[in-house]
Amino acid sequence: MNALEIRNLTKRYGKTTALNDVSLVVPKGDLVVLLGPTGAGKTTLQRLVAGLETPDQGQIMINGEDVTGLQPNQRAVSMVFESLALYPNLTAYENIAHPLRTQGMEAREIEAKVKELSEILHVSHILDRKPASFSGGEKQRIAIGRALAKPAGIYLLDEPLSSLDAVLRSQLRAELKRLLSASGHSIIFATPDFTEALALGDNVNVMMGGQIVQSGTANELYSAPSTTEIAQFVGNPPINLLPAQIQCTSGKTEVQVSNLRFGLPGVGDDAFTGDVLLGIRPEDIGVSVVGNTQNSEKNAHVVDMEPLGNRTTLMLELGGISFSASVETEDDLEAVSSVTVDLDPNRFHLFSTEGKRLH
Numbered sequence: 575m576n577a578l579e580i581r582n583l584t585k586r587y588g589k590t591t592a593l594n595d596v597s598l599v600v601p602k603g604d605l606v607v608l609l610g611p612t613g614a615g616k617t618t619l620q621r622l623v624a625g626l627e628t629p630d631q632g633q634i635m636i637n638g639e640d641v642t643g644l645q646p647n648q649r650a651v652s653m654v655f656e657s658l659a660l661y662p663n664l665t666a667y668e669n670i671a672h673p674l675r676t677q678g679m680e681a682r683e684i685e686a687k688v689k690e691l692s693e694i695l696h697v698s699h700i701l702d703r704k705p706a707s708f709s710g711g712e713k714q715r716i717a718i719g720r721a722l723a724k725p726a727g728i729y730l731l732d733e734p735l736s737s738l739d740a741v742l743r744s745q746l747r748a749e750l751k752r753l754l755s756a757s758g759h760s761i762i763f764a765t766p767d768f769t770e771a772l773a774l775g776d777n778v779n780v781m782m783g784g785q786i787v788q789s790g791t792a793n794e795l796y797s798a799p800s801t802t803e804i805a806q807f808v809g810n811p812p813i814n815l816l817p818a819q820i821q822c823t824s825g826k827t828e829v830q831v832s833n834l835r836f837g838l839p840g841v842g843d844d845a846f847t848g849d850v851l852l853g854i855r856p857e858d859i860g861v862s863v864v865g866n867t868q869n870s871e872k873n874a875h876v877v878d879m880e881p882l883g884n885r886t887t888l889m890l891e892l893g894g895i896s897f898s899a900s901v902e903t904e905d906d907l908e909a910v911s912s913v914t915v916d917l918d919p920n921r922f923h924l925f926s927t928e929g930k931r932l933h
């Protein structure tokens with residue numbers, strides 16, 4: 575039996591279709607990631623599961639029971655939303671313990687559970703304080719602790735790391751995966767951040783415009799995105815999409831981008847020809863600093879440079895096309911005006927001009 579099964583769910587707000595015929599299954603004990611930009615429908619989906627909104631169409635099953643017509647308090651759902659609602663008069667300890675007390679758990683068991691959760695969430699030092707004195711990140715972690723403490727059939731975590739600073743966020747990301755897996759809970763984790771999905775997800779569903787547009791492991795989404803829109807969303811800095819032409823001559827398929835031409839391994843001569851969009855991830859572009867005059871067709875002009883800690887994004891121009899490359903930061907990159915680029919056709923993504931993946 576699945577923890578959650580959503581069938582053909584649609585929700586409209588006036589003229590906006592926030593959710594359009596969405597189906598999704600969360601197997602028992604699994605962590606399912608919803609990854610999508612703002613406005614994709616992630617919160618709407620979760621509010622429908624929680625019973626805070628009524629669907630226009632579709633069905634929601636929790637542990638095999640149809641809950642579509644049930645009130646929120648009749649559903650076995652526990653959730654953390656972006657807007658955190660903690661009990662202001664209770665200490666952090668009591669906030670986390672509250673759902674356990676209402677279940678009638680014994681004091682010793684409650685103490686052990688709160689201790690375990692607060693250690694993982696790094697909030698042991700504030701357990702005797704009240705929410706008014708918490709930072710945004712502390713509030714968030716207490717809210718996660720409280721939601722995970724509550725016994726439920728399905729746990730909904732809507733961008734639960736959004737108000738944490740970058741360091742804490744990446745620390746918690748890794749630990750949260752351990753905690754969530756160890757808990758045995760069935761979870762939907764919504765995030766707009768691909769790095770988070772990468773750390774958490776074997777089962778990632780990309781949402782765009784109220785629909786699930788692609789599902790797979792985070793690595794599958796990265797290596798074979800089915801549209802240019804998904805390709806641009808999955809990966810940072812975004813993938814380069816360059817106008818290119820495919821030509822097939824005597825059994826050989828080649829792609830021409832600006833004045834550069836590459837053989838395409840693994841693409842047969844009966845493949846598509848004509849105009850395409852060539853996707854090249856910035857991190858797949860090899861860059862060497864020696865401006866190589868003998869090989870001038872591969873020399874790119876450095877238009878701009880953005881240092882991002884251990885990596886640097888270079889804005890490059892070559893034969894009239896502009897693209898970005900992401901490379902490890904090195905001292906000799908500074909004050910360079912031209913670089914030699916190395917493009918590996920094995921790392922190319924090919925899309926139709928309408929944005930559908932070809933290869």
Ligand SMILES: Nc1ncnc2c1ncn2[C@@H]1O[C@H](COP(=O)(O)OP(=O)(O)OP(=O)(O)O)[C@@H](O)[C@H]1O
Pocket residue numbers: 587590591592610611612613614615616617618619766
């Ligand atoms: N109560 C509402 N009334 C009108 N429109 C709404 C309402 N709630 C959501 N919407 C619209 O539905 C669409 C989906 O919104 P939703 O909040 O589900 O997206 P999201 O993926 O959770 O985005 P975010 O990451 O910003 O929270 C958006 O176009 C939003 O403006």
